[in-house]
Amino acid sequence: MESPSLTLSAPAAPARKGLVLLIAIIAALGGLLFGYDTGIIGVALLGLGREFALNDTLKQLVTGAIIFGALFGCLGTGPISDRLGRRRTIILVGLVFALGSILSAISPNVTVLILSRFLLGLSAGSSTQIIPVYIAEVAPPQHRGKLVVLFQFMVVSGITVAYFTGFALDEHWRWMFGLGVVPALILLAGMSVLPESPRWLLSRGREQDALAVLERVRGDEAAARQELTEIKTVSDAPEGTWRDLLQPWVRPALLVGACISMFSQITGNNALVYYAPTILTQAGFSDQTAVLATGCSTILVVIMTVIGSLLVDRIGRRRYLLILIPGSIIALAIMGYLFQGAGPTTDAQRWLVVGCLAAYLMFNCGGFGVCIWLINSEVYPLFVRGKGASVGAFSHWFFDLVVTLTTLSLVTWLGAAHTFWLYAGISLLALVFIWRFVPETRGKSLEKIEHELREHRFYPYQQRRAQ
Secondary structure: OOOOOOOOOOOOOOHHHHHHHHHHHHHHHHHHHHHHHHHHHHHHHHHHHHHHOOHHHHHHHHHHHHHHHHHHHHHHHHHHHHOOOOOHHHHHHHHHHHHHHHHHHHHOOOHHHHHHHHHHHHHHHHHHHHHHHHHHHOOOOHHHHHHHHHHHHHHHHHHHHHHHHHHOOOOHHHHHHHHHHHHHHHHHHHOOOOOOOOOOOOHOOOOOHHHHHHHHHHHHHHHHHHHHHHHOEEEOOOOOOOHHHHHHHHHHHHHHHHHHHHHHHHHHHHHHHHHHHHHHHHOOOHHHHHHHHHHHHHHHHHHHHHHHHHHHOOOHHHHHHHHHHHHHHHHHHHHHHHHHOOOOOOHHHHHHHHHHHHHHHHHHHHHHHHHHHHHHHHHHOOOOOHHHHHHHHHHHHHHHHHHHHHHHHHHHOOHHHHHHHHHHHHHHHHHHHHHHHOOOOOOOOHHHHHHHHHHHHHOOOHHHHHH
């Protein structure tokens, strides 16, 4: 049953910024693990492929194993986090990350490597579901955007670390995989001292514990009590089921969360992260140059993510995406042009490919990457937030798997030029979807977003009609 309309006007609480930032940084280390373990395969494939004599199909299976595991991880984590709590679930994620890293490093054959990468996928998928939700539920509304984006900052930082680690280690792929255990141990140590989500505590009837956490992270008893009162307006509903996501008033959040995650992948995002070194070697670069060029490109993504973290709370999530995505479309179109026929044949054309690749990663990863986990942690009602975020994460990983298992084959069947143009066309569709359906959540409390859902004022065109 839908609740009556409620106007929320609680002032922003004077949060203890240092403590909230520390909580966000430690939790977001899961993003570093996610980025490292997904990024390192792009480098490791060069030596790994030669040692095990992998063809394109086996390369795609080794790369896709982590994504296949993520499909199960993200769906299973929602119900687990709703029952065990956000904090304990993140600790469990860290344990699985550490185990998967060790098994990957000691794999004696391709079969064991694929299974260990599947295990890493379980934890990677779980991290994309639970960590943004945890940070969003702890952070104050006025800082929620930049703090949740810390997760994506850690993801792209992990990818960058992976490429430069791979460059330094050359073809020693076992060390590349094994080093993933280091941030996993740091995550475990940090989460052991962090508080539980106050919203989860309240949903379990632990009001005093929730108030204690809010007082600790907000630094003001009156503000904490006021926020607790606001949370209670949406916390009375019992824990939702998967079927509750299909309730008419919840479906708009489901559509936005699932589709924004889908578009982040079918526009070619992770395909170029995973296979950029392979594509650059096909353009005429040596292995080392291809890895170094891709690593330098990911530095630009890190910089763009920092810029995005500062902008999403100022100009908004929706406007930020509408500004950046056109740049990625242009970069893809130019790369398609350069790969026509025999492909880039001069040094100038080859380096223009590198420049377009860097631009694409900046605009696409710096756009979708900054916003998808943030939007998925914001749009769902509290009673199904864990499960809703799981659906968003599942959509991300499912379409990531589809793209991962088809990219090299698409390049073979369609040619690189038409593959890039295909991604450009899909990016254009994504732009139209964002303009039409993605709401602006900047500066709104999670409870206000939920009330807009209930009152059918969620989509941009619904909000314009209500004005």
